[in-house]
Amino acid sequence: MGEEEEVFEEALIPPENFNMVSDYIYRSSFPKKKHFSFLKKLGLKSVLTLILEDYPEQNMKFLEENKIKFLQFGIAGNKEPFVQIPENKISAALAAILDRRNHPMLIHCNKGKHRTGCLIGCMRKLQHWSYTSIFDEYRRFSHPKSRSMDQQFIELFDTRQVWELVDKEHMPKWPTLGDPPI
Amino acid sequence: MGEEEEVFEEALIPPENFNMVSDYIYRSSFPKKKHFSFLKKLGLKSVLTLILEDYPEQNMKFLEENKIKFLQFGIAGNKEPFVQIPENKISAALAAILDRRNHPMLIHCNKGKHRTGCLIGCMRKLQHWSYTSIFDEYRRFSHPKSRSMDQQFIELFDTRQVWELVDKEHMPKWPTLGDPPI
Numbered sequence: 001m002g003e004e005e006e007v008f009e010e011a012l013i014p015p016e017n018f019n020m021v022s023d024y025i026y027r028s029s030f031p032k033k034k035h036f037s038f039l040k041k042l043g044l045k046s047v048l049t050l051i052l053e054d055y056p057e058q059n060m061k062f063l064e065e066n067k068i069k070f071l072q073f074g075i076a077g078n079k080e081p082f083v084q085i086p087e088n089k090i091s092a093a094l095a096a097i098l099d100r101r102n103h104p105m106l107i108h109c110n111k112g113k114h115r116t117g118c119l120i121g122c123m124r125k126l127q128h129w130s131y132t133s134i135f136d137e138y139r140r141f142s143h144p145k146s147r148s149m150d151q152q153f154i155e156l157f158d159t160r161q162v163w164e165l166v167d168k169e170h171m172p173k174w175p176t177l178g179d180p181p182i
Numbered sequence: 183m184g185e186e187e188e189v190f191e192e193a194l195i196p197p198e199n200f201n202m203v204s205d206y207i208y209r210s211s212f213p214k215k216k217h218f219s220f221l222k223k224l225g226l227k228s229v230l231t232l233i234l235e236d237y238p239e240q241n242m243k244f245l246e247e248n249k250i251k252f253l254q255f256g257i258a259g260n261k262e263p264f265v266q267i268p269e270n271k272i273s274a275a276l277a278a279i280l281d282r283r284n285h286p287m288l289i290h291c292n293k294g295k296h297r298t299g300c301l302i303g304c305m306r307k308l309q310h311w312s313y314t315s316i317f318d319e320y321r322r323f324s325h326p327k328s329r330s331m332d333q334q335f336i337e338l339f340d341t342r343q344v345w346e347l348v349d350k351e352h353m354p355k356w357p358t359l360g361d362p363p364i
Contacts, residue, residue: 011312012358018315020202041357130193133200140322175223176194 012038017112017141021120022127022174024103027141029112036062039106044068046102048093050075050115071096075115085115085153087161090122095165097123100172113142114150121154126162127176131155194220199294199323203302204309204356206285209323211294218244221288226250228284230275232257232297253278257297267297267335269343272304277347279305282354295324296332303336308344309358313337 015028015035030051031039039062047063049055052074063070073093075085096102097119109115117138124134134154139146171177197210197217212233213221221244229245231237234256245252255275257267278284279301291297299320306316316336321328345362353359 010310012310013312014315016318019319020204022202023205038358043357128192128194130195133196133198136198137201140325143322143325175225176220 012041014038015108015112017116019141021107021123023172025097025105025107027107027112027116027120030108030110031059031106033058040066042104042106044104044106046071046096046105048073048096048102048105048107050089050093050107050109050119052076069102071102085118085150087157090119090157091162091165093119094123094126094162095167098126098162098166098172098177099170101170103172113145114147117142118150118153121150122157122159122162125154125157125159127174128178129176194223196220197290197294199298201323203289203305205354206287207279208286208288209294209298209302210288210290212290212292213241213288215240215244222248224286224288226286226288228253228278228287230255230278230284230287230289232271232275232289232291232301234258251284253284267300267332269339272301272339273343273347275301276305276308276344277349280308280344280348280354280359281352283352285354295327296329299324300332300335303332304339304341304344307336307339307341309356310360311358 013034015031015038018026018028021027026042028035044066046069048071050073055070055072060070062068071093073089073096075089093107097105097107107116107119120141121134121138124137135151138151138154142150195216197213197220200208200210203209208224210217226248228251230253232255237252237254242252244250253275255271255278257271275289279287279289289298289301302323303316303320306319317333320333320336324332348362350362353362
């Protein structure tokens with residue numbers, strides 16, 4: 001059957017470590033050209049990257065062609081004992097995530113393991129997840145290279161600094177997000 | 183601060199291996215009482231279980247209290263070389279997943295690894311994912327007990343038998359699902 005074959009040829013390739021995090025929020029490793037047809041289907045409004053480097057021209061072109069907003073909160077990997085994740089970058093990134101106008105959004109770094117994992121871990125704190133569940137998810141996506149420094153960062157991260165940056169009018173209606181503290 | 187302490191006490195505990203699979207579709211291991219407050223937040227319309235056994239009274243009560251529909255497609259684990267996953271059960275479960283009237287839905291078996299992994303793998307075929315991505319996801323959630331029999335089941339599963347059971351009127355609008363074959 002010609003139809004069947006066509007379906008196979010058209011297989012969509014999500015970037016490695018791709019996952020749906022919450023309504024309209026996705027995470028992954030660095031997307032390459034072969035992933036663009038998949039990403040196009042998601043109807044993204046924004047891409048939030050945590051890499052420090054300039055964004056490749058090919059990716060930038062994809063964003064422009066699809067009218068996708070580019071948000072860069074560049075941070076270095078949390079490789080002990082030299083580098084620390086800057087809390088203010090994570091807070092700013094979280095405020096961007098909590099703005100419905102940026103949805104659907106793809107979040108990525110290079111491998112989608114550590115920087116993305118830290119950011120999602122902090123987001124889960126805002127969603128009131130228990131630490132067991134937060135670390136379980138962190139390790140699932142960073143395996144086999146989980147870092148205890150990252151988990152410590154998540155544990156110590158104070159979510160109050162995020163709420164100061166959030167535009168309450170445009171917050172998503174996620175079931176476990178709850179109201180910002182008064 | 184009393185407020186802060188309260189937030190900690192109220193931490194929500196998702197079941198192990200919990201994940202958002204697609205819009206309004208969640209997967210997890212067997213939910214226990216401590217997970218009910220988290221699950222309540224999801225506003226579930228249905229729970230689809232793949233276990234063979236009777237559902238525990240405590241879980242049944244939770245479903246009744248929250249007016250959650252109970253869908254059971256009981257299958258035995260795919261432990262080689264004795265047991266095979268019945269294709270017709272998986273097809274019927276997929277048809278239930280592809281019915282918006284059952285959303286939001288939680289899918290679970292015991293560990294949320296193998297039976298759930300097979301079902302989600304077959305669902306990804308309907309969403310036109312490449313096998314690399316399908317198996318990558320299967321292994322992420324079945325780690326460290328991935329089974330090649332399960333992956334073979336996913337590969338050999340013929341999605342056409344699902345479309346015959348799907349009520350086209352109530353299909354979800356997932357971006358990569360596409361139209362049923364004619």
